[in-house]
Amino acid sequence: MLWVRAIAGVTGDRATQLEQEVQQLIQAAVRLGLKEAEGIGLETLMMMNVNRSNFTELHEHSLRAAEISRVSSPVTAARLLAYSGSCLAEIRQDMNRAEALLLEAESLADRVGAEPIDLVCGLGCVYAYQANYAEAQPRLQRALQMAQAEQDHWRECNVLSYLAMLELEVGNPAAALPYCHEMAIVAAKTPEEGSEGAIATALTALANYQLQQSAAAVDLEQAINLLYQVDAKRMLAYVLVGAAEVDLNHQQLERAMTHAEAALQTAQSINQPCEITLAGTLLVQTALALGETDRAATQFKFLQTQVDRRSLSVRAQRAIDRLVEQFK
Incomplete structure (x- = not known):
């Protein structure tokens, strides 16, 4: 029952109470030795951690769920491994482990004739x-398609956002807009206190900003403010990076600096x-475009101390x- 409440979406004091x-x-x-029930509990915590961008605990719970899968039935093990791997993949943390968990889940799922949605979505995020x-x-x-068939609006919104982001990243914002529109419709069916509607609005604004639509700049700033309000930090960082890229490409250098710093x-x-890497590189490129070579060099050195190539997409x-290459 608590797992269902977590799917429905809770925030603030109610989220704290639910977690307790x-x-x-x-x-x-644990005391009763009910491993599958323990696994469902961990799934619930992981779901809440994703929503609250609590990545440290999410990582810990994902690894613990993977351990529990070793003593669970094949069906439960496949589901737990798929969910653990998918959570890590969706937040882009510990991606080698995420892929390993998902591939193990795929092997188990094939044996029992299952196809967990988290396995399919997680592998999509890895790729x-x-x-x-x-x-x-x-x-x-x-x-x-699976989320729609199950009428799982929370997962449907998530997958729609990933599809929109994929189109934005390959430079096809016009193709992202239908996903954004569909996400806004689905988000209206989720609890008002969730962040899905704000994310749909922000991705729409970013796509229009890339397309240089009229009033896109105003809409984007409003969408960014909305992400601040709902505390959707992961999407906020993504949208700000995307905005800074557009600014730099169109020589709006001061605006690019503001968005990249944020x-x-x-x-x-x-x-x-x-x-961190994408924002840092944009800051360096913008400083160079402004002729601020010392600032660019300082930022580049700082970025090098922050970056572990193995953790990057x-x-x-x-x-x-x-x-x-620019600094060689």
């Missing part, structure tokens, strides 16, 4: 991270290596590689 109740039940399940968009898109499309600050607050790796 789940923790108590997990402890009871998007690797910039293998030809493999990512069909899996995300399949995950969307993106870096937000990404650092939730320890998102990819967005292909997109972020390419960005830092281009920057290194």
Whole structure:
């Protein structure tokens, strides 16, 4: 029942109370040796951690759920491994482990004739991270169909956002807009206190900003403010990076600097290596465009201390590689 409440979406004091109740039940399940019940509890906590951008605890709970899967039935193990791997993949943390968990889940699922939606979505996110968009898109499309069939609006919104982001990242904002529109419709069916509607609005605004539509700049700033209000830090960092890229490409240098600085600050607050790297490279490029070479050099040195290439997506790796070439 608490798992269902978490899917429905809770925030604030109600989220804190729900987490406490789940923790108590997990402890009871441990005492009674009920591994599958413990797994459901951990799934619930992971779901709440994703919603609140609490990535440290999400990582810990994902690893613990993976351990529980070793002593669960094959069906439960496949579901737990798929959910653990998907959570890590969706937040782009510990991606090697995420892929390993998902591939193990795929092997188990094939044996029992199952197809967990988290397995399909998680692999789509892994391939998007690797910039293998030809493999990512069909899996995300399949995950969307599964979420729609199950009338799982929370997952449907998530997958729609990933499909929109994929189109934005390959430079096809017009193709992102239908996903954004559909997400806004589905978000209206979710609890008003969730962030899905704000995310749909922000991705729409970013797509229109890339397309240089009239009033797009005003709409984007309003959408960014809305993301601040709902505390959707992961999406906020993503949108700010996307805005700074557009600004830099159109020589709106002061605006690019403002957006990139805000993106870096937000990404650092939730320890998102990819967005830290992308925001940092944009800051350096903007400083160079402004003729501020000393500032660019200082920022580049700082960025190098922050970046571990092994934790970066292909997109972020390419960005830092281009920057290194400029400083040779």
